[in-house]
Amino acid sequence: MHSDFGNDEELPSLLWGLDPIFSAYTKLYIKDILEIKESKHIPGIFFYNSHPISKVDVFGTVVLTREKDHFYTYGVDDGTGVISCTCWKNIRPNEGLPTGISAHQTVSGGLNIAEQLRKLQEHEQKNSKLDIGDVIQVRGQIKVFRGQREVVAQSYSKVDDPVFAVQIARMLEVPSLYRNFYDKQFQTHQVLENDSHLSRGQEVSNVSVQAERLSEKISDFLQESNIENFYQRELEIVDSLTAFASKPLPSSSSAVQEYLEPGTTGRQIRSLFREALLLLQQKGVVFQKATRPDEVYLVTDKDKVLHKVILNTIQEDCKREKYAEKGCHFLHIFTCARQAYSPYLTSTIVKRVLDKLESGSDIVSTMEGYYTAF
Structure with missing residues (x-):
């Protein structure tokens, strides 16, 4: 298939929002996610048959697991390829019950609120940690980390599918999406x-x-x-x-x-x-x-709260033995900022804040990618 703009040109970004596929979590095969062309102008945007894509819906079997302090890394295989998925843990800043709810509080009918919340948290924890062989569905953005493409999850869950009904439905759905939507070029002349x-x-x-x-x-x-x-x-x-x-x-x-x-x-x-x-x-x-x-x-340059969150992270963690010598690595700072401030922060935003703090002599980079506070 050939794009309206040729092999070396891409759809102008002003028109991306007019393609409904751009706003959807695209259910591409993993092989295609690994091979589609990235935008020359805006990182994180990819093109499949002239359709701009940034968000995908990945479904497959877990073939690799790795756990870090704040996230899990799962290798997901859908039969066409394997891709790494970064799945953030649902860490609550304040453990325990929400303010105002006692451990014995009930509502009419005898329902114990604390008990129901505890069961809900256990259910979330159970579905967030997967083992090899489990089926997982991940929705997130395509990112490139150290030269390798991965999916950074915005949501993910374990799929309970004892009779393969969900997997069969997916196998029937995806070819239809390709045939009716993905393999049809976005016709700019209609816009x-x-x-x-x-x-x-x-x-x-x-x-x-x-x-x-x-x-x-x-x-x-x-x-x-x-x-x-x-x-x-x-x-x-x-x-x-x-x-x-x-x-x-x-x-x-x-x-x-x-x-x-x-x-x-x-x-x-x-x-x-x-x-x-x-x-x-x-x-x-x-x-x-x-x-x-x-x-x-x-x-970004005017958001004092974000600046304070990042500065406090560096100041406090650099007191710990683990970070005392070299300082905090950028990925650690980035992860903490997302957890404490907003999960929608990007690495570009955090890097800009770090540069601002360093220019103001609040922090200093000790070596490539590491920062410490004065």
């Missing part, structure tokens, strides 16, 4: 003007250039205005930003100019702002603590 006939070309790439330039304007605006957090809709009413987003590039063709006009609903403008913010997220300039599009954006 752009039907009579524009844009080809592989320069015109569509101008749309991505516009988003890149808008992201730079937003970054400058956030810094100049000393903004700590914001919603996308708040940026869309800033006259200077909206005027820039509405103005086509001088080199754009008339078809792209028409595509960039806000129209009566402003859908294209909102899409352009969304794409610009995605670029800023990829660079670690801003981030969200949840994945909903309407969630508040936080400015």
Whole structure:
């Protein structure tokens, strides 16, 4: 199969959200996850037959297990290949019962709340630790770590399937998804003007250039205005930003100019702002603590709470004998930050905070990837 943009070109990122596969957990075979081409411009985005993919749904048999302090690593085999899945432990910051619930508290009918919570925690713990031969379903993002692709789980569970009913259903479902969706190219001409006939070309790439330039304007605006957090809709009413987003590039063709006009609903403008913010997220300039599009954006350099969480982690752990000599490794800091602050933090964000703390002389890097506090 051939992409609309040729073998060496990829779909412009402004159009990714228009492909429904991009928003779904794609049920690809593991062989394809290991072989699909990665985006040249944005890490963590991959392309299967022109479809942009970042999230996958992996289903298979556990053939390898490894346990660390904060996560499990499972090797999952679906018959086409084996991929490593990083599955975070569900560690609660405060063990025991939630505040306000006593060990003997009951509700009408004699139901003991504490007992039910204990059983629920036992059930979660049982389903989080798997053995070789267990069947697992993992939903998460494709990442590249030390040159190897892996899936970092956003959710995972053991699949109880004594009569193979779930596995058979999966075996029937996936070929149908390939046939009806994955193996059909994303037709960009259905998204752009039907009579524009844009080809592989320069015109569509101008749309991505516009988003890149808008992201730079937003970054400058956030810094100049000393903004700590914001919603996308708040940026869309800033006259200077909206005027820039509405103005086509001088080199754009008339078809792209028409595509960039806000129209009566402003859908294209909102899409352009969304794409610009995605670029800023990829660079670690801003981030969200949840994945909903309407969630508040936080400015990484201005988030004092995140800076304090990371600094405290380094200060406290460097007092321990294990970290006293070399300091804390980046992966340890990253893991602790995700556990203490938000599971949606990326390594780019944490690295940016570390650079900020180091430039302020709060911490120092002792060797490659290790940090200690003064």
